[in-house]
Amino acid sequence: xxxxxxxxxxxxxxxxxxxRALLRAARELFxxxxxxxxxxxxxxxxxxxxxxxxYHHFKDKADLFRAVMxxxxxxxAERLVAQETARAETNPGDAWQLLRSGFQSFLxxxxxxxxxxxxxxxxxxxxxxxxxxxxxxxxGYVLLAEALxxxxxxxxxxxxxxxxxxxxxxxxxxEASLYIAxxxxxxxxxxxxxxxxxxxxxxxxxxPGVSPALVTGQS
Amino acid sequence: xxxxxxxxxxxxxxxxxxxRALLRAARELFxxxxxxxxxxxxxxxxxxxxxxxxYHHFKDKADLFRAVMxxxxxxxAERLVAQETARAETNPGDAWQLLRSGFQSFLxxxxxxxxxxxxxxxxxxxxxxxxxxxxxxxxGYVLLAEALxxxxxxxxxxxxxxxxxxxxxxxxxxEASLYIAxxxxxxxxxxxxxxxxxxxxxxxxxxPGVSPALVTGQS
DNA sequence: TCCACTAACATACAGTCTGTATGGAACAGG
DNA sequence: CCTGTTCCATACAGACTGTATGTTAGTGGA
Numbered sequence: 001x002x003x004x005x006x007x008x009x010x011x012x013x014x015x016x017x018x019x020r021a022l023l024r025a026a027r028e029l030f031x032x033x034x035x036x037x038x039x040x041x042x043x044x045x046x047x048x049x050x051x052x053x054x055y056h057h058f059k060d061k062a063d064l065f066r067a068v069m070x071x072x073x074x075x076x077a078e079r080l081v082a083q084e085t086a087r088a089e090t091n092p093g094d095a096w097q098l099l100r101s102g103f104q105s106f107l108x109x110x111x112x113x114x115x116x117x118x119x120x121x122x123x124x125x126x127x128x129x130x131x132x133x134x135x136x137x138x139x140g141y142v143l144l145a146e147a148l149x150x151x152x153x154x155x156x157x158x159x160x161x162x163x164x165x166x167x168x169x170x171x172x173x174x175e176a177s178l179y180i181a182x183x184x185x186x187x188x189x190x191x192x193x194x195x196x197x198x199x200x201x202x203x204x205x206x207x208p209g210v211s212p213a214l215v216t217g218q219s
Numbered sequence: 220x221x222x223x224x225x226x227x228x229x230x231x232x233x234x235x236x237x238x239r240a241l242l243r244a245a246r247e248l249f250x251x252x253x254x255x256x257x258x259x260x261x262x263x264x265x266x267x268x269x270x271x272x273x274y275h276h277f278k279d280k281a282d283l284f285r286a287v288m289x290x291x292x293x294x295x296a297e298r299l300v301a302q303e304t305a306r307a308e309t310n311p312g313d314a315w316q317l318l319r320s321g322f323q324s325f326l327x328x329x330x331x332x333x334x335x336x337x338x339x340x341x342x343x344x345x346x347x348x349x350x351x352x353x354x355x356x357x358x359g360y361v362l363l364a365e366a367l368x369x370x371x372x373x374x375x376x377x378x379x380x381x382x383x384x385x386x387x388x389x390x391x392x393x394e395a396s397l398y399i400a401x402x403x404x405x406x407x408x409x410x411x412x413x414x415x416x417x418x419x420x421x422x423x424x425x426x427p428g429v430s431p432a433l434v435t436g437q438s
Numbered sequence: 439t440c441c442a443c444t445a446a447c448a449t450a451c452a453g454t455c456t457g458t459a460t461g462g463a464a465c466a467g468g
Numbered sequence: 469c470c471t472g473t474t475c476c477a478t479a480c481a482g483a484c485t486g487t488a489t490g491t492t493a494g495t496g497g498a
Contacts, residue, residue, distance in 0.1 A: 015446070034344070036255060039484060051485090052448045060486070125253065125344035129401060160418060161411040164398050168415055171394030172387055179386050182348060192380040196387055199379060202422030234475070258455065271477045274457070 019057050021047040027068045031114040035065055035122045065118075065126050066135070072118050073139035079109055081143065096156035099147045100201055103173060104194055110177030111190075120174050141166050157204050165204075172197065238276050240266040246287045250333035254284055254341045284337075284345050285354070291337050292358035298328055300362065315375035318366045319420055322392060323413055329396030330409075339393050360385050376423050384423075391416065 025046035029038040040061055044051050058064040084102050110116070123132045145166045151157040176193040183189030244265035248257040259280055263270050277283040303321050329335070342351045364385045370376040395412040402408030 018446085034347075036344075040486090041484080050448050053446075055486070056445085056447060121343050121348070124340050125255075128253075129340070129397075133401075158418070160415055164395065164408065164412045165415050167398050168391055168394050168412070168419070171390050175387050175390030176383065178348075179383050182352075189383065193383045193387070196379055196384050199377065199422040200387070200419045203418040203420060204422075237475085259457090260455080269477050270456090272475075275474090275476060279457070 018047075018049055018053055021049065022054055022057060022064065023068055023071060026064050027071065027114060027118065030065060030068060030122065031117045034117070035061075035126045062126060065122070066131065069118050069123050069127070069132075070135055070139070072115050073135055076109060076112070076115055076119075077139045077143060080106060083109070094156055095147060095150035095154050096205070099151050099157075100198070102147065103169070103197060103201065106173050107176055107180070107190070107194060107197065110173060111181055113181065116178060116181060120178065136170075140170065144170060156206065158206050160204065172200065237266075237268055237272050240268065241273055241276060241283065242287055242290060245283050246290065246333060246337065249284060249287060249341060250336045253336070254280075254345045281345060284341070285350065288337050288342050288346070288351075289354055289358070291334050292354055295328060295331070295334055295338075296358045296362060299325060302328070313375055314366060314369035314373050315424070318370050318376075319417070321366065322388070322416060322420065325392050326395055326399070326409070326413060326416065329392060330400055332400065335397055335400060339397065355389075359389065363389060375425065377425050379423065391419065 022043065026038070026043045029042055029046060040051050040054055043064070044054055047053075054064065058067065080102070083105050084098065087101060087105075088098055119136075123135075127135070145162050148157065148162050148165060148169075152159055152162070176197055180186060180189045180193055241262065245257075245262045248261055248265060259270055259273055262283070263273050266272075273283065277286065299321070302324050303317065306320065306324075307317055338355075342354075346354070364381050367376065367381050367384060367388075371378055371381070395416055399405060399408045399412055
């Protein structure tokens with residue numbers, strides 16, 4: 001009953017096509033229905049191949065997801081870098097000013113349903129913490145940490161520990177983007193979240209009168 | 220519709236036992252292995268019942284998870300409320316001071332592996348966004364939002380939109396607690412995260428020289 | 439050109455897991 | 469005594485994942 005599939009010359013280009021089709025289909029479906037609710041059969045059907053191709057190119061379903069998430073994170077990082085280098089050229093300010101505006105543009109860039117669902121929602125649960133963190137570390141945190149280090153070196157941001165600062169700021173922006181995405185009034189939510197973010201960042205600047213040893217960790 | 224007094228002195232207790240056993244076993248296993256990696260058979264085995272009992276008490280596996288997560292969130296909220304009311308009595312300060320110290324103690328309370336895994340990691344992916352948000356809204360956000368509203372009314376916190384502020388602060392603390400939990404040096408991580416948090420909160424206070432309309436939303 | 443040999447799939451199958459349907463025991467009420 | 473309901477156990481059907489196996493196009497060597 002099954003119509004035999006005719007396979008023509010299988011060039012390296014065709015192989016790459018298969019892989020890309022799988023990635024594209026998986027990305028779409030994972031973002032729309034979530035990881036658990038997306039069967040491998042659904043993916044290969046959308047990609048017009050069979051499960052054999054999937055398991056040839058990827059170790060398992062989670063491996064496919066990892067590749068999809070890496071692609072999402074990669075694209076987001078590239079988008080941001082391009083945006084920020086352009087801004088730095090046209091309007092050269094100090095690193096701190098650049099970082100603050102960068103946060104705001106990240107807030108806009110983050111407003112991408114696929115990125116949110118795959119990287120922020122499904123990612124931590126599907127890949128465990130370590131694998132997720134490794135991916136984000138590679139694609140996202142490095143940029144933020146670099147910018148923060150620059151700003152600290154320039155003296156406009158107080159010498160706070162970059163590690164936790166990076167994670168916490170990233171979480172802040174992530175949550176803000178999710179808040180904006182699910183709000184009824186996107187424009188208003190964007191404005192409010194941007195305002196809150198800007199206010200929170202104020203505290204990072206040099207504040208001469210404040211001793212950095214206020215908090216010791218024991219309540 | 221009339222509910223006559225039901226007295227099943229012994230059996231009613233037994234029924235509650237079954238339910239509690241399921242909740243306890245599920246909580247343990249979900250926190251340890253994650254939702255997807257925990258089979259219903261594992262849960263009922265740990266609870267010393269059969270799958271029939273599980274599906275009698277809960278609609279499906281996700282429903283059981285929801286109950287577990289609600290329990291976790293409930294306990295966390297109770298713990299915090301108790302802690303804060305005690306603090307408020309012994310050391311009555313203004314709402315803002317109370318809130319700041321409350322954040323720090325939340326940072327400590329959040330350092331609970333079950334809470335982190337179930338509520339913060341698995342929750343958003345297992346229950347969708349809306350169900351998760353509804354639960355957190357009910358158990359966690361209300362407290363934070365109330366405290367923020369008080370602090371704003373007292374004038375020590377600027378009149379910022381409470382909705383996004385609540386979510387973003389909660390995300391901040393959640394990420395900080397995760398950072399602390401996975402750090403090699405917990406004590407140091409706790410100290411650093413607490414410091415960063417304290418600094419970020421500074422920006423929320425009244426800052427006379429800053430116009431709140433700096434950020435308009437369009438980059 | 440012939441012959442391995444391998445990459446790139448397709449297909450069939452086995453194991454696992456979830457949800458449901460069925461059955462039964464205990465108990466309350468009429 | 470009969471009946472209905474609650475509470476749970478068991479059996480079963482469907483779905484899904486990963487793997488084993490088959491098949492074909494390309495490739496390098498002799």
